[in-house]
Every structure is written in C-alpha cells, then in structure tokens.
Amino acid sequence: MAQTKKVGDHCSKPTLPLCRSSKCVKYGIVLDAGSSHTNLYVYEWPAEKENDTGVVHQVEVCKVEGLGISGYSQDTEKAGLSLQHCMKRAQEVVPEQQHRETPVYLGATAGMRLLSLQNRSMADRVLSAVEKTLRSSPFNFQGARVISGQEEGAYGWITINYLLGNFKQPGWLNFLPHLRSSRGTSGALDLGGASTQITFAPDQELIESQENSLHFRLYGKNYNVYTHSFLCYGKDQALRLKLATDLQSTQNGSLLDPCFHLGYLRIMNISDLYTNPCIANGEQQLPFTQLHLQGNGDYQRCRMTIQKIFNTSYCPYSSCAFNGIFLPPLQGEFGAFSAFYFVMNFLNLTTEKSPVPLDKATSAVESFCSRPWHEVKAEFPKIKEKYLSEYCFSGTYILSLLENGYGFTMEKWQNIQFLGKIGSSDAGWTLGYMLNLTNMIPAEKPPTRPLSHASYVGLMVFCSLVLVAVLLLSWLTFHKPKCLQKGLI
Numbered sequence: 001m002a003q004t005k006k007v008g009d010h011c012s013k014p015t016l017p018l019c020r021s022s023k024c025v026k027y028g029i030v031l032d033a034g035s036s037h038t039n040l041y042v043y044e045w046p047a048e049k050e051n052d053t054g055v056v057h058q059v060e061v062c063k064v065e066g067l068g069i070s071g072y073s074q075d076t077e078k079a080g081l082s083l084q085h086c087m088k089r090a091q092e093v094v095p096e097q098q099h100r101e102t103p104v105y106l107g108a109t110a111g112m113r114l115l116s117l118q119n120r121s122m123a124d125r126v127l128s129a130v131e132k133t134l135r136s137s138p139f140n141f142q143g144a145r146v147i148s149g150q151e152e153g154a155y156g157w158i159t160i161n162y163l164l165g166n167f168k169q170p171g172w173l174n175f176l177p178h179l180r181s182s183r184g185t186s187g188a189l190d191l192g193g194a195s196t197q198i199t200f201a202p203d204q205e206l207i208e209s210q211e212n213s214l215h216f217r218l219y220g221k222n223y224n225v226y227t228h229s230f231l232c233y234g235k236d237q238a239l240r241l242k243l244a245t246d247l248q249s250t251q252n253g254s255l256l257d258p259c260f261h262l263g264y265l266r267i268m269n270i271s272d273l274y275t276n277p278c279i280a281n282g283e284q285q286l287p288f289t290q291l292h293l294q295g296n297g298d299y300q301r302c303r304m305t306i307q308k309i310f311n312t313s314y315c316p317y318s319s320c321a322f323n324g325i326f327l328p329p330l331q332g333e334f335g336a337f338s339a340f341y342f343v344m345n346f347l348n349l350t351t352e353k354s355p356v357p358l359d360k361a362t363s364a365v366e367s368f369c370s371r372p373w374h375e376v377k378a379e380f381p382k383i384k385e386k387y388l389s390e391y392c393f394s395g396t397y398i399l400s401l402l403e404n405g406y407g408f409t410m411e412k413w414q415n416i417q418f419l420g421k422i423g424s425s426d427a428g429w430t431l432g433y434m435l436n437l438t439n440m441i442p443a444e445k446p447p448t449r450p451l452s453h454a455s456y457v458g459l460m461v462f463c464s465l466v467l468v469a470v471l472l473l474s475w476l477t478f479h480k481p482k483c484l485q486k487g488l489i
C-alpha cells in the first residue's frame, strides 16, 4: 500500500500552473471512500493565493456507482473498476495540460476500518485494487490509505472552519495576544454510515484523555481541539446494533419495530447482521436464521430502543458521552453535516436562518414516524426505498445521539447548524485532508502581501502631492511675498 506523501515532498521539479486570462489555477482530487459509497471531489484554487485562507473551492463531485469499497471484499478487482467512471470525469474537469501535476488522494473511512479489524489482508487487497486504478490515471497519485477516526474528525473540523472563514483574523487582533483563543471556531459533527465524529475547541484547557486531544497551529494561532470518532455509531451500524439488541428478546425472529412505519415489512438474514465486529458474536445462540421486521411507527418507543445502544452506566472521567468516552462540556457553534444533514433536510428541519428548536424538531420526527408506510411511499415515489423507510429511525437516532449521547440541551441545540455545503464546497473531511497534505495551511500567518502595482502608483502620487503642498505652505510661511504682506496690512 502506498503511503500518502505531502505534494511538496514528492515533486522533483517545479511545475507551472495553468494560466487563464491572467488567473493561474491549480487543482487537487480527493476520493472519499466511505462505508456506504465513494465520492470523488475536484478542488480548484488560484496558484498565487495558495496560502491564503478560504481560496480553495470544490468544482466537481462525482458519486461512484455501487457499493463502498469495503463492500467488494469478496471481489476486490471490482473495487478498483468501480472508480473508473469518476476518474474519467475528473479528466474532463481538470484541463489536460495539468493532469500530471494534479495530486490525487484516496482516504477510506469506517467501512475499511471495520474490514481491517475483521480481515487485514482482505482490506489490503481492496486498497491495492483501488491503488491500481488510481495509478493508471494521468494524475499524480499520492496514496490510498485508511484514515483514522481522529484524522476524520480533525479534517472535518479544519474543512468547515476554513470554509466559514474562521481562521481569518483581523490584523489588529494580533497586537492583543490575550484575545487569541480558539473560540470563534465552529465544532464539527459528522454522521456517516459506520462511524460518527464530534470535534470542537472546548472551553477548558485540559483534555482529560490524550487520544481525544489534538493540537494545531494554523495561521499563527494555537488550537486545542477535542475529537472522538465513535466506530459502529454511524447510522447503518447503529441500526444493526439496535436490531441485534432487540433480537435478544424475540423467540421466533419476528420483531415489531417502532422505528419503522406501520405497514412496513423487511426480511433480513440474521447472518448479515453479524458480519462485522460491531456486533459481538451472539448469532450462535439464536434458533432462527431470518429476521421478520414489522413496523409500528411509534417515536417514543423507538427512542427507548435506541437508548439501549448507548451505555451510560460508567465514566472514568469528569464527564462522558457514552460507552465511557470522555466528552468535555460542549462549547460554541456546531456545523452538522453528512447524514445529519441528509436526514434533517428531508424532514425540513434545516432552515438557513434560525435553527428549528429542539421541541419542534422532536414533534416533526414523531409525526413523521406515525404516518403509515403506504402514505409515505405514495408521497415520495422518487426517493430510494432504503432511505425513505429509514428516515424515521435515522431522525430518532440523530435526536438520541445529540441529546442523550452528547448532551445537547434545548439551549445548546440552538447552536447546531445542519449544513450540506458551504459555498460551492461540500462539508466533510476531504478538503481539510487535501489542504494539509498539500501544505496549504501554514502554521504561521503568511507575511502581508506587497501592494499591487496600481495601489503603489496611487500611493506614490498621493505622497508626492502631500509633499508639494507641505513645501509650498512652508515657503509661503517663511518667505511671505510682498503682495501677500500688503494684503495682510
């Protein structure tokens, strides 16, 4: 497997960026190999402003058809082939003369983390297959690897704060070092299919657990940041966890599930539920091979069944989220993206202006869950059945995770903004990952840029005029001409 290198370490000779009508542009490509699917992103930025904050933006997203790469563990070649269509698309978006110097990175997240835990060599074979496809493209391949949960949280936080302009600092603040704190950044909440991340700059200096602590120096400012990635608490794995817990109390594999609409039916193989390390091996004790799930759409009961997957019975720190994981008091604003956004957006709970209050959001999910399946299906015929059938569970899971898991109270809830995009760029870890690997976020504030030619000429003319005026005034004062002296008498 190739190791990811920083672009600067890799280039042997400097390359010239493409210049279009006096603007020089560079490109970068990142593939987000998630548990549920892969997305390819193309970013663009003006070459001369490389180190400024907020200049890189997304110009293309290509959704790879089919499964996430970890889903091809039995047929690894297909993992590589699945990426070809989007790699072709990237070749159309990036001008041909720039293909060779455009870096391409692939980062795999929780699906591949789980596969690595289950079968390391299988995971390596999947990565080799995707690497082969990426190497055969004309771009500058920089690595395909599984990123850690910590990195995923950190880069998500960097992305949204970069795009929101939170790393920009007004010049005068630099003279007041005591005012420089990591406040003014926004926390990041990411909900994937297999894991979920929470990342923010807490008020308290001390982060009690080392593995949750990140330290950055960006644009001349220090940031102490808390992050945690909950593996198995993405929305697909959380559903599996819930079903596996519910199954313990059924006798024959029939389950009346309050998280699905009344009239909804789903049959699942029990073995599919137990195919990953999220669920402890309870399969052997079950006397049936299939699960017959029947919805009865009851939000309150759904919330109770979901609550069982959060263990809050122990905490070795001053405060915890769940499962004994340290969580400091929540601080500041939060941007919630990925499935937090997909689900809340479907439920009309993502207004741009003021956030929908928690009680209103709860009522909306409750009322959606109570609708019979035939009615929901008739109203949204174009939405994929998998997504549509799970919005009740997902909405309830999001409320449980944020309220009970992380402790967002009525007041703190108001600080969450559900966001899909910021400007033209999707919120997610990929942009932060590329910014870091291409050295585009400097530790120190870049020196102030010299004046442009026009401003320089203007300033020179202004100074000359002031000088002439001063000289004239002094001459008039000390050598009063006769005509003026007469006038004065």
Ligand SMILES: O=P(O)(O)OP(=O)(O)OP(=O)(O)OC[C@H]1O[C@@H](n2cnc3c(O)ncnc32)[C@H](O)[C@@H]1O
Residues within 6 Å of the ligand: 033, 034, 035, 036, 037, 068, 109, 110, 111, 191, 192, 193, 194, 195, 196, 234, 235, 236, 338, 339, 342, 343, 387
């Ligand atoms: O981060 P990991 O855990 O690896 O997973 P992922 O990257 O594949 O996860 P996504 O954020 O792409 O999606 C999160 C979940 O949302 C689902 N999803 C994607 N688009 C959706 C939509 O429009 N409506 C509802 N659910 C959606 C998707 O199937 C996943 O279960």
Ligand SMILES: [Ca+2]
Residues within 6 Å of the ligand: 034, 035, 109, 191, 192, 193, 338
């Ligand atoms: Ca993801």
